[in-house]
Amino acid sequence: MKKSYKKLLINNKKWVSEQLELDPNYFENLAHGQTPEYLWIGCSDSRVPANTITGTDPGEMFVHRNIANMVVHSDMNMLSVLSYAVEVLKVKHIIVCGHYGCGGVIAAMGNKQIGLIDNWLRHIKDVYRYHHKELDQIKDEKQRARRFVEVNVMEQVHDLGKTSIVQNAWKHKQPLHIHGWVYDINDGIIKDLDVTFTCTKDLHKVYHLD
Ligand code: CO
Numbered sequence: 001m002k003k004s005y006k007k008l009l010i011n012n013k014k015w016v017s018e019q020l021e022l023d024p025n026y027f028e029n030l031a032h033g034q035t036p037e038y039l040w041i042g043c044s045d046s047r048v049p050a051n052t053i054t055g056t057d058p059g060e061m062f063v064h065r066n067i068a069n070m071v072v073h074s075d076m077n078m079l080s081v082l083s084y085a086v087e088v089l090k091v092k093h094i095i096v097c098g099h100y101g102c103g104g105v106i107a108a109m110g111n112k113q114i115g116l117i118d119n120w121l122r123h124i125k126d127v128y129r130y131h132h133k134e135l136d137q138i139k140d141e142k143q144r145a146r147r148f149v150e151v152n153v154m155e156q157v158h159d160l161g162k163t164s165i166v167q168n169a170w171k172h173k174q175p176l177h178i179h180g181w182v183y184d185i186n187d188g189i190i191k192d193l194d195v196t197f198t199c200t201k202d203l204h205k206v207y208h209l210d
């Protein structure tokens with residue numbers, strides 16, 4: 001087996017010396033702690049690296065990634081990240097960023113059984129069912145997949161607002177905005193879906209928690 005992983009360690013040493021050349025205190029300063037303003041919830045897809053596509057540096061963005069950038073209410077990993085980001089780091093913005101050509105979303109549109117992942121994709125299928133009237137009308141499969149990516153992001157923004165973590169922050173007047181974005185892997189551009197939630201009133205009243 002070719003030891004391709006070795007290049008990662010070589011790159012790391014190169015990166016360290018580059019950073020130190022620019023700022024001898026770079027790591028010392030970062031080691032003091034983090035005060036990121038953003039929580040990023042994105043897809044695990046290797047083509048959508050949060051820091052690279054947003055021009056942010058280490059220390060600027062708290063990141064959670066999973067297949068198809070999902071906010072699943074029983075996911076302890078996501079809830080722990082969300083709780084720490086909102087309650088301790090007090091991030092000001094949460095960004096759910098999907099991407100066109102998302103393998104998870106495309107797989108969720110089909111009926112082929114893949115394996116364990118089917119249980120995860122089921123959450124994405126639920127989104128399809130909520131929006132099936134609009135999605136079924138789009139005959140072109142590629143266009144339907146693109147719209148599905150967008151409505152999936154919108155649902156995840158919604159799902160964030162439904163959590164007690166986000167609603168408690170709003171209740172305590174903590175400034176916290178939730179945004180829905182889609183990254184286009186074809187041209188690198190991020191599209192803001194303009195589905196920003198800033199308070200409990202942005203949710204249907206059945207979800208309001210006193
Ligand atoms: Co994806």
